[in-house]
Amino acid sequence: MPMQKRFVCPxxxxxKNGMIECETEGGLMLLVxxxxxxxxxxxAMCPHQDTPLCxxxxxxxxxxxxxxxxxxxxxxxxAMGLAEEALESFPVRVEGDSIYVVAQxxxxxxxxxxxxxxxxxxxxxxxxxxxxxxAGSICYDFGAPAxxxxxxxxxxxxxxxxxxxxxxxxxxxxxxxxxxxxxxLLENQPQRIARATCLEQSQLWRINGKQTLDLLEADSASGYxxxxxxxxLIARYLTSSGSK
Numbered sequence: 001m002p003m004q005k006r007f008v009c010p011x012x013x014x015x016k017n018g019m020i021e022c023e024t025e026g027g028l029m030l031l032v033x034x035x036x037x038x039x040x041x042x043x044a045m046c047p048h049q050d051t052p053l054c055x056x057x058x059x060x061x062x063x064x065x066x067x068x069x070x071x072x073x074x075x076x077x078x079a080m081g082l083a084e085e086a087l088e089s090f091p092v093r094v095e096g097d098s099i100y101v102v103a104q105x106x107x108x109x110x111x112x113x114x115x116x117x118x119x120x121x122x123x124x125x126x127x128x129x130x131x132x133x134x135a136g137s138i139c140y141d142f143g144a145p146a147x148x149x150x151x152x153x154x155x156x157x158x159x160x161x162x163x164x165x166x167x168x169x170x171x172x173x174x175x176x177x178x179x180x181x182x183x184x185l186l187e188n189q190p191q192r193i194a195r196a197t198c199l200e201q202s203q204l205w206r207i208n209g210k211q212t213l214d215l216l217e218a219d220s221a222s223g224y225x226x227x228x229x230x231x232x233l234i235a236r237y238l239t240s241s242g243s244k
Contacts, residue, residue, distance in 0.1 A: 005093065005100045005101075005102050006024040006025045006028065006100060006101050006102075007024065007025050007098060007099075007100055008022050008024050008030060008032055008041065008092075008098075008099045008100060008101055009022045009032065009098075009099055010097055010098060010099070011039070011094060011097050011098065011099050012097065014032050014033070014034045014039065014099070015034065016034055017034055017035060017036070017058075017059075017060035018033070018034060018058065018060075019031055019032060019033035019034070019053075019054060019058050019063070020032055020054060021044050021052060021053075021054035024101060028101075028154075029043075029044035029045075030042065030043070030044055030090060030101065031043065031044050031053045031054055031063075032092075032099065033058060033063065033074050034060075035060055035061065035074050035075060036060075038075070039092045039094060039099055040074055040075065040077075040089070040092060041089065041090040041091075041092050041099075041101045042063075042072075042077055042087040042088065042089050042090070043087055043088040046065040046067065046070060047070075047085040047087065047088075047175070048065065048067070048068055048070055048083075048084075048085075049067060049068070051065055051066070051067040053065060053087075058074070060074075061073070061074055061075075062074065062080065063087075068082070069081070069082055070082055070083035070084075071083055072086070072087050076089075077089040085175075088175060088176055090102070105125075105153070105205075106151050106152060106153040106154075106176045106177040106205065107121075107124070107125050107128055107151055107177075107205055108121075109176060109177035110151050110177040110178070110179060111177060111178070111179075111229060111233070112151075112179045112226055112229050112230060112233065113226065114229075115225050116219070116222035116225055116226060117219055117221070117222050119219070120215055120216070120218075120219045120222045123215050124207065124212055124215060127207050127208055127211050127212065127215075128151070128205040128206070128207050129205070129206045129207075130153070130203065130204070130205055130206075131203070131204045131205075131206055132201075132202075132203055133155070133198040133201065133202045133203070133204060134198070134201055135198060135199060135200045135201055136197065136198065137197070137198045137202075138195060138196070138197050138198075139157065139180075139181070139196040139197070139198065139204065140181060140192050140194075140195070140196050141192065141195045142192055142193065142194070142195055143191050143192060144191065144192045145190065145191065145192075146181070146183035146184045146186075146189050146190055146191055146192050146209070147184055147208060147209060147210070148181060148184050148206045148207060148208055148209060149179060149180070149181040149182060149183075149184040149185055149206075149207055149209055149212075150179065150180050150181045150196075150204045150205065150206055150207070151177065151178070151179055151204065151205040151207065152174045152175070152176060152177070152178050152179075152180070152202065152203075152204060153176060153202075153203035153204060153205060154176060154202060154203045155198055155199075155200050155201055155202020155203060155204075156174065156198070156199040156200050156202065157174050157180060157196050157197065157198055157199065157202065158196075158197050158199050159180075159194050159195065159196055159197075160194065160195040160197075161193065161194045161195075179233065180196060181196065182230065182233070182234060183209075184208070184209025184210075184212075185209050185212065185213065185230060
């Protein structure tokens with residue numbers, strides 16, 4: 001998946017050692033910050049409770065969300081202090097008086113695929129089908145065939161999990177590159193035991209599970225990495241508030 005350069009704003013609009021919220025070409029909302037001679041771009045909303053980061057405090061080095069005092073290093077997006085998640089960053093390119101970001105596909109950023117061979121990643125990418133989903137759209141429902149898994153490109157997805165009469169809500173806020181619909185990558189899981197619903201307009205990559213497993217079987221080193229990450233991913237979410 002090629003990277004796409006998007007115009008953000010004129011450089012003069014970003015205050016010296018300050019920050020602004022911008023909407024790029026294509027509707028991507030970003031926080032753009034200046035630190036000395038450098039510019040940085042991050043997700044516009046706090047990953048904690050969707051508070052606009054532009055309403056927070058910034059001293060030229062550390063960004064603080066005013067709502068619950070989560071903090072981040074502006075140069076790296078790394079979490080500091082109370083913050084439990086890093087910020088999603090976008091590579092910045094300054095050309096003349098204009099600021100651009102280079103947004104790469106979520107498939108490249110996906111935690112599940114980091115470190116696998118380029119050939120296998122290219123083959124998996126070729127399987128991916130992009131889907132545009134409206135708010136309220138159901139990605140899959142209880143009892144549906146577990147043929148495909150999904151990578152979130154943008155938006156938000158919520159889950160209702162359970163078996164038979166035992167249902168429980170599990171509200172996750174997934175970030176770009178996160179994977180859901182894992183059952184398609186597991187043996188003896190032919191049907192869904194969850195409902196996945198888009199809470200807002202979202203972009204997803206749909207990938208066939210069996211074809212992906214065939215590719216990973218042919219590249220055992222990459223397959224081992226993916227399965228290790230998948231097991232850690234499932235354990236992480238099962239111990240938080242549910243399962244995907």
